[in-house]
Amino acid sequence: MATALNMTMALKQDPQTQAILAQVKATFAQSIQPAIDAALRKSQIVHFARVLVIDDKYIQVITEFDGDKQQYTEFFRKELQPVFKVIFSMAEGVPSWDELNNSNSFYKYSKGFNVKALGQSTSGDPDEGWLFSAYGDKTVKDLLGL
């Protein structure tokens, strides 16, 4: 069964951060989205992904991927470093990127910002909420015939 990542971070409200946010929103489709697309395609583990901004107050990174968080947050740090560097720089309660940019801190903060979905995991994992899947436990590799 895929794992859901529902990273939800409060955005700093200072003018400098809001300016960076405006820039991210304006350039996402042209400059950020292709980089994420390429990395996720290469991973062969991510089913779906999107980034949401809510009222300029919260940013969410939501994905469904194969495997567990312990193993795959490291993929996000290594392969999408510029993206997460910008996102975390806008978030409240996050240390500097120098402090964050290691497997231990990145895992710790990513997990800390993850919001557990309501309900019970169909796999029985008590740390996970409910995630519907129309195709059961099929992985990206299964679906792509890899």
Add this chain to the structure above:
Amino acid sequence: MNGAGVDFSNIQAVVVQAYGYPFSRHLLFHFIASGPAKNFLRELLAKVTTADQSLDSKPEPLLNVGITYRGLVALGVPSAVLDTFDAVFQEGPDAGALGDLSPESTPGTWWEQQFSTEDVHCIVSIFCRTETALASASNQIRASATGLGLSELMARKDKTSLDGRSIRGGRVHFGYRDGVGQPRVNWTGSTSVSPDPNQLHYRHFLLGYSNADLPSYPSTGTGAALVKDSTYMVFRWVYQDVAAFNRFLQDHAAGLAPELPLDDAKELLAAKLIGRWRDGTPLVLSPDRPVGSDPPDNNFLYSTDPSGLRCPFSAHIRVTNSRDQALDPMENLEPFPRLIRRGMPYGSELNSTVDDGADRGLLGMFLCSDIRRQFYTIMSWMNRNSFSPVFAGNRQVQDPICGNRSKTADTSFRVPASTGSKMIPGLPAFLRTKGTAFFLVPSRATLALLATA
């Protein structure tokens, strides 16, 4: 024993070598207050076996100690230092990452429900050549703990200890010779390139030497200084269903090799499940028969068996150490995961296909410097064989011995053959988790600091 790179007098001996003693006992303790707990550690400091001690004369008891994250908290280690520890160590065992999700293996059932994993603060592991010595040594430790007001956690309902017993001359309950495929560690830290794929830098196992290639945590500062020469240990209490295993061999051996006498076919199936004959001979080197070499040859690569005709892709040793076999792109992001394995069977032997109701299995100790990268990765590979292109089109299968048989797993075992693959259906759950805890196995200096600071 000397190591030019690391100070063996500072490292607990269990990290460097397997003892080979036939009796072990693991005592679990809960610290009530930091003062008495530190006094207990001070007493252990004089008893702990370090890697510089010669075991040639077979001294006993040999003693090792581990402390959980909650134990470090109870000892009063400052939170600023604790925060720098490996986040996975801080969290403790994660049922999802371990695959312990079935009703029989879920953490709520661990330790026979006598206590929770969070209660465990310290483990004292004693290894002896005789039961008499084991009893004497454990009585001393218990008297010390009791005198200092520590609480011993009894993991069994019948209040007996977690005791390991060597069986069948160093084999495990399923009949396989144990400890064959241990990683070879370069304790000198030499940077010269070795052609031996098993030659690993000690950074894979020791804390306090973190670098960009092999990070471990704490990585810098006070924390890194505190844990130098320590290691992390995953302690696993695992029940083994020997009767189910024997029935599986009985029921499916003839289908695998109808041309062989049944007993020979059972041995072949047992070998295909793990990747070695039960005497330790690797299938890659000898696919038709065990050769009985002592120690078994461990120098082989899977490039000589690209189709799995000798050793099936899902065989236990090919999953846990795929050597030169290609990995999927995601799995190449970090150094290849290896573990030092210690441990011993517990419980009486069973040679029947009918269960006698007795508890038996393995008390496993898995040592590494990064629980996430090493232990959890191997667990995930065992629970879903989807880490290498060799599994293309067949990625829901599991390690036939250790897979957790999750609800959606493919429980068939694929055995490639020159005449086409044979699919053996219905792999049972051979294992059940009865307890797991993560420990810091402190160096002598770390133990001294924890006992005094």
